[in-house]
Amino acid sequence: MNDGIVVVVLAAAVAYGTPLLFAALGELLAERSGVLNLGVEGMMLMGAVIGFLCVQHVGGSAGVALPIAVGAAAVAGGGCALILAFLVVTLRANQIVSGLALTIFAGAAGLSSYIGNDFELADDPARFSFEPLNALGLGDLPVLGPVVFEQTWLVYASWLAVAAVAFYLWRTRPGLNVRAVGESPAAADAMGIDVTRYRYLHTVAGGALAGIGGACFSLALTPQWVDGLTAGAGWIAIALVIFAFWRPDLCLVGAYVFGGLSALPLILQARGVTIAPQLFQALPYVMTILVLVLVSTGTARRRLGAPAALGIPYVREER
Template sequence: MNADLIVSIAVSAIAYGTPLVLAGLGELLAERSGVLNLGVEGMMLMGAVTAFFVSQTLGGPGLAVLVAAIIAAALAGAALALIHAFLSITVRVNQIVSGLALTIFAGTIGLSSYAGQVWGVGGQHGVHQLVKLDVLGLSDVPVVGPILLNQDAFVYFSWVLVALVTFYLFRTRFGLYLRAVGESPRSADAMGINVTRYRYVHTIIGGAFAGLGGAYFTLAIAPIWTDGLTAGDGWIAIALVIFAFWRPDLLVVGAYLFGALSSLGFTLQTHGVQLPSEFFSSLPYIMTVVVLAAASTTLARRRIGTPAALGVPYVREES
């Protein structure tokens, strides 16, 4: 393998991994509070179509339009997460079914497709796209330059978010409270922590992150909108949270590995490797199954990280 190939794999790993980082980070926050949200795929698709619509219709300087598009995508994701939060926290329905309902509601033949149709963004070519930055003018430095110093602002933003979430979870009082809510809501409640509020806030922030992840598809990866363009990334993001044992740092590693896998076929084909394209396309899905199985046999026996109250609604004792 030559350096060129490594660089091109690393670059596309970051490009395809960034939505996974964002959506995974959001799901991680929700699950840390004890709420399992299987609606990530739907929230990402809604984020993608919303960001694309806003970026296509809003006038003004490119940067302002992109910022508005990204905020709109986050709001779209958050709004959908609110439905799930209400059903699973307040109404206490089965979180699995509610999350599936969210993905059906917003998914490939759901609201995201409908919105794309009503807004008429289907066949359009994106006007505003995130551009690669030339950080410190060093993007020409071999290997490190193209990988680390020549990404778009959104990638750097995702790194900042990862650092912030890690700090928040493990170094702040609120992070400690959040983990308490996910592990033992009853004890957290006894300590005076508002379990319901923590769960709502983190589920909604999780949705906003998923929306951001979706926005990256239409604003950076490809300047188009098609129904279901995330192709299962929302589900892989949920799986990543499990592989990462609910830790943001491991999540980033996993997301980029899967990003590399997603683009491997394309990269290898341009380098002359001949195998059916379906084989490469199915690699991320097969790897998810393999890694999930591996994670459940060895490390997870010790139940590292799994929030004990994940998926369990909390009812305060009142008699």
């Protein structure tokens, strides 16, 4: 039963959806504060290359090297997000242009590629990688075994991240504050909430999660480094936030839908199905385009629950 194509696709959807989930949660935090981060792809690539670099050069066992690599990936993504926050919050630059510029700067033809080529990272496989576990010894259960209990630590960490972000946004005072900043920064400022600090913190935190999402590629899914390793996953993550109506729980569902679409051509190829793989590989991006087109108007965004001040710089003097 566990070798059936449905079970295999479900298990792969969870694995391939995990980097999308981390990145989408990060984008969700930034957008809830009113910052549209279009630099997610670049942040994921920086996280992927820095995480891989660390796992190749940090000594010790896998239990030491892998957590350090994930932490370094988070710092790399957060560092890129800090640059974005300075541009769009402090300098009040256009958020779309700034995000696109950051993706070009850090992306497949930019800094991440330079680091990978300079350290010749593409020559060797990862020294250590995250391997699927047999959690609680339940990996042999029908259906649930491979789907739930034979995943990597990164998958389980992503579930905790979903719960943590949901609790933070809807059950804590800082979460209420950040939602207020995203809806009406002028009103939040009048209530004594530091709009600039909240936007900085949540943009950087979002970048850190995107960096971890990138590390999922280089340390788990395909434990190696090649230019453009994330293959557009950052753009899917941005659309996924819209698809999920800016809710963490629906980000999880959407990530697994997109993850399943990404994994499906590989599974079909392994089973000898001759359908052109390009057709299935294009499906996540077709869905992304459709989602973005459907919510391209301000009215549609408001009906779906987008923060009212998303993408709008806040200038205190204009209150």
